[in-house]
Amino acid sequence: MxxxxxxxxxxxxxxxxxxxxxxxxxxxxxxxRIHASERGIKAFPIVVPVAA
Structure with missing residues (x-):
């Protein structure tokens, strides 16, 4: 099982x-390079600063 x-x-x-x-x-x-599909997800979230 x-x-x-x-x-x-x-x-x-x-x-x-x-x-x-x-x-x-x-x-x-x-x-x-780690692909998101290898982890069972579509994409990785990344927080980035916004240019002023």
Whole structure:
């Protein structure tokens, strides 16, 4: 019998003033590209500062 999959809960991402939230299909960690699809998601959320 296989284990039941965990349900992923949505978490609210807090975006501080002067920043915005962007979504990317991959991120770079230690020089290696990690694709969101490898983690079972569509994209990674990234908080970036807004240019003035």
């Amino acid at each position: 296989s284990k039941p999959k965990k349900k992923r809960t949505k978490t609210k991402i807090k975006v501080p003033p002067g920043h915005r939230l962007i979504w990317r299909p991959w991120i770079t960690v230690n020089g290696k």
